Amino acid sequence: MDRGSERDTPRGRGDSAAGRIPLAVVVVDSEGLVSHWSSGAGRLFGVGRDDAVGHPAADLLPVSGALPDDARGDAMPDAYEEYDGAGPDLEASLGGHSAFATAGRARLTPPGPAPGDERLDVLWWAYPLVGPGTSRLLVLAADATRLRDERGYDDETAERIAPGFARHTELPASEELERHLPEILPNMGPGLSGRIVSQVLELGYPVLEFSQFDRVPVTPYWGVPRRAGRTPAVPLVPQQRAAAPVIPSGAEQDLEYAAVRERLEFLNEVSSRIGSSLDLSETIREVTSAAVPRFADFAGTHLRAAVLAGEGFSDGPPDASTVMFRVWVEHNDEPGRWDDTVPVGEAFAFPEHTPFYKCMVTGEPVVVPRVTGELSDRIAGEFEKRDLRPLIGGRSLLIVPLKARNVVLGFMVLMRRPDRPQFDDMDRTTGAELAARAGLVLDNARMYTYQENVADTLQDSMLPQVSPRMAGCDVATRYLPGTRLGRIGGDWFDTIKLPGSRTALVVGDVMGHGLNSAAMMGQLRTAVQTMAAMETPPARLLRQLDDLARRLGDNYLATCLYAVYDPIRGELQLANAGHIPPVLVRAEDGSSELLDLPTGAPIGVGGVPFEAVRVKVAPGDRLVLCTDGLVEVRGSDIGEGLAALCESAAHPAASMDVACDTIIRALNTRGGRKDDVALLMARLNGIPDEHVAEWLLDADPGEVARARRLVRDRLLEWGLPGAVETAELLVSEVVTNAVRHAGGDRVALRVVRTDALLFEVTDDEPALPAMLAAGPLDESGRGLRVVSRLAREWGASATGHRKTVWFEQAVGSSR
Incomplete structure (x- = not known):
């Protein structure tokens, strides 16, 4: 690498160029497998996130010698040809227990090139990581070919550009790294981001070296628009390092376009993650977790009770009496920080003066750029014995409605910590789109739950x-x-x-x-x-x-x-x-x-x-x-x-x-x-013989008294004196009807003792008896009414030319 003493001045441009280049960001774990892969890495190396995460980094990255011992190989992937390096010796720098950062250049064959296409010139920086967790290597990579084409350097100058390191105290905007890592690397929380960036800053800030004396900081193009009041990028021209940085004309439009693209990628990723199950509880967890940490630091989902029950509900907006259930909470703060203060399962109605009420009634997102002390006091005042102010004060708040078919199912509360950018109009639009997709998925799960409940109810009823x-x-x-x-x-x-x-x-x-x-x-x-x-x-x-x-x-x-x-x-x-x-x-x-x-x-x-x-x-x-x-x-x-x-x-x-x-x-x-x-x-189990008594009676009115006596004696023998009086009366009525209407000479009487007393009277008349409406002066027609009133159950059945009238009486009862 040529590090001459002369300054290298970009050619082909009269104005200063922005000191930012697109970066690929990759994290490699202790097993040598990719754990985080940014969209920029996908564009540079031509490999999507799904095809990269979990695969060996040695097969994907041109960082020879920088990978952990168990992931290194003697040969590089076929697509790479290493030809330059910076920093300590590549083979020794990170192979053992070294704590040095490594940088280098490599030739990269673009994905799917036609024969004869020019190979890409890749600059890379590799940082060893220590501490808790499995992350062991951070890799930053940039396209030197694009740098040459966009900045106007000729081949000779471009060949002299090398990746290097500088103390972060010498360079501005070093905090940009920590701020943006969670935004470009899905599923990275602030804890891991902070640990990584602290080690990057300790080992040396990534720079581009144009000579032995001139170092230009790598201010990465993160795909996020620069907001008013934030420090713009450092120009790439060495002579202007100490001057106030400027942004070239048209750069803001490019950044805005990239920001929209990043949000579309986020929404596309969310859409692929949610709705994998029709289980309502699982869907709620997926929807809530999709926003953290890439879009927000805290997400809480609240749903109407009817949604949780899988029931239908009337159209129209909810009101101040509508009860909402907090069904899931996701955050990237310290464990336990939110759990006791905003527990899952809590139900309450939101007062009219709160932004939550405004969201669920209007069905529109509500943005609070910064939760002030006065608003924090008002919100915290609705929760007894719990002080929300330390959690929500100073944070940026976005509340988005969860809707389906123009019905508000609930809402999602999203918050960012003070050190992250406040929610703005673009975030409001992104949050609304996220909520629209989540609302549809939740409603599908709700309808499925409703159909399951209907099916279960129908099955149980049958x-x-x-x-x-x-x-x-x-x-x-x-x-x-x-x-x-x-x-x-x-x-x-x-x-x-x-x-x-x-x-x-x-x-x-x-x-x-x-x-x-x-x-x-x-x-x-x-x-x-x-x-x-x-x-x-x-x-x-x-x-x-x-x-x-x-x-x-x-x-x-x-x-x-x-x-x-x-x-x-x-x-x-x-x-x-x-x-x-x-x-x-x-x-x-x-x-x-x-x-x-x-x-x-x-x-x-x-x-x-x-x-x-x-x-x-x-x-x-x-x-x-x-x-x-x-x-x-x-x-x-x-x-x-x-x-x-x-x-x-x-x-x-x-x-x-x-x-x-x-x-x-x-x-x-x-x-x-x-x-x-x-x-x-x-x-x-059967019924023992001693619990069954049977008699044959003549079809004669005089046998009625005998039937009463036989029943009384058997019940007293069984030790059931309390059932005698009612049994005698009912047997008398049924035997009288049989004697009076029997077509044969015999009437059978049987008493069976189980958990109740069963009495059966059988005769040779197949016609079933009917309950009559007897008048005050009628002498008959009341027998079956007495049986119906005093017996626990009664009935009649016919088999062949015979019929049986039966009734049951509770054991020991006087009725």
């Missing part, structure tokens, strides 16, 4: 509220929505109380997914409940359900498993319509088995008979019914899922809920599940 205790059995259920969009499907389960202390256990699965499947599921479930209450046998019930599905439409297809448990007989009666078989776990030895049932065809196919199977069970046996979403995974054999179901169902458990959870954990972890899942488990 699934039954199953009682955990039925006559002679305990029941536990689980439902898992599918992972498909919409979270709603056609899987269902149900338990239905039947006469004779019996219980119907149902599991079904409508083919398809979404609202149509859910609507069809609701229709089929209602039909099953109706037919079950009429004591329709399992095979006939599926036959009638199949006929109904074909009448409703060609697309109605579903599988269904219907089982009736008789706890007195210890028997299951099951019929299957194309559903996966149930699992029966035997209490005696803990073994489990898939019940061998006639498969049948799905509901809606038509023309296929259904068969019922009877299975004897013992007290304590467990029946497990589920839909295929639990055992079937795309790409796997369903037999593997059924085997896993049998194994997990047989696992000992302390309770029914624990047993269900064991099955879900064992099978739901299998990858690839997208369908919804319905699981129903019933422990078949």
Whole structure:
């Protein structure tokens, strides 16, 4: 490098040139990987930020010898040819534990050049970094070819330009480095920026050397317009170093254009970062974090309660009574500085005299260039027991509305520290654009949350509220929505109380997914409940359900498993319509088995008979019914899922809920599940013989008194004297009706004790009784009204040529 004593004077220009050149700024971590990459670096080296960050710096930068030990290589990238250097020896300067800065020049092949194109002349400065964190090298680079072309130097003069270092105390505007680093390097906070710049200033300010005696400071072109009152750039002409710096004509327009470009790049980067998820909470975090630290030092997002709940809300602006929730805060101050004073989750309404109220009511951004002491006092006065003044005083404030479809969803509070430029009109426009994009993303997340809530509500409303205790059995259920969009499907389960202390256990699965499947599921479930209450046998019930599905439409297809448990007989009666078989776990030895049932065809196919199977069970046996979403995974054999179901169902458990959870954990972890899942488990406890009493009565009015006596004696034997009086009255009314209207010679009376008392009276007249409106002078017609008033539940059913009237009475109750 030629460092002659003569001064080098630029040729081809009569006026002074601005002492600023575009800089590429790069930070390299301790592993030799790029951690920060400015837009200027992308333009100079032809590599975008996404393709640079996280990649080896040795493959991207022509800084031979300046990289950490583990990142250095003997050969430079093919695109670079080192031919000049300044500072200490390149190989020793930063290779070990040296604390020296390094500078040099290199030839760079432009990205995608045509054959014969001139190679670029790159000047670079490398600074070793120490201290906390992983940052270990700062690299500044500039295009000497552009310097030569724009400043008018000829080839001979340009060859004598070299990068060098000078004490920062000798040069003006050294604070520009620290001020602008966070603006050009995304995700760099002021802490790291301050540490880096302090070391740069200690090791030597970057300069261009034109001779042994003349050094011109590198005042970088950061792409930010110069504002009134700020120190302009130092001219590049050595003779004018001590004179007042000037800015060439037209430079302000160039800077303004570059500032707009930088903000567009910022907004483009923000747009690519936010909206990656439809989860409302994640979207809120993305939106808030996008502004810090590049645009602001503090960002706080406030949303209306209806937005957080995923609900709709009326059009029109909010007012002083509108409650806003602070949903997220992001800042680059010291940890804990804001957390206690402005906690996330706080809800309050903003008074009319605050700038926050003005923003949310007008729907326009509000700029406060500097928060004065008077405004700081007014804002802080709205927060009890917390003093905001030390945090907001002297800062620049920008409040931007978050809107979608002309409705204000909330607003974002942005602040800059006093050492950063105040928010101006350009920042106001940038903030408004940021808020517009954020508002749209938030509204999409809100609408998705709303649709999810609607789907969940619809699904919950269609699934039954199953009682955990039925006559002679305990029941536990689980439902898992599918992972498909919409979270709603056609899987269902149900338990239905039947006469004779019996219980119907149902599991079904409508083919398809979404609202149509859910609507069809609701229709089929209602039909099953109706037919079950009429004591329709399992095979006939599926036959009638199949006929109904074909009448409703060609697309109605579903599988269904219907089982009736008789706890007195210890028997299951099951019929299957194309559903996966149930699992029966035997209490005696803990073994489990898939019940061998006639498969049948799905509901809606038509023309296929259904068969019922009877299975004897013992007290304590467990029946497990589920839909295929639990055992079937795309790409796997369903037999593997059924085997896993049998194994997990047989696992000992302390309770029914624990047993269900064991099955879900064992099978739901299998990858690839997208369908919804319905699981129903019933422990078949049975009813002991000593808790059942049956008698046959003659169809004679004199048998009514005998029925009362038999019931009284049995209840006293069971130790239930409190239930005797009401039981005698109700049995008397029901047996009287049976004797009076019976078509045969016999009337059957049965009493069953479970958690309640069940009374059943059966006769040979199939016609169901009807409740009559008896007048004051009528001698009959009041029996069923008395039963309806005093019994906990009552009903009637017909089977063949017989009918049964039943009622329940709470144990120990006088009613």
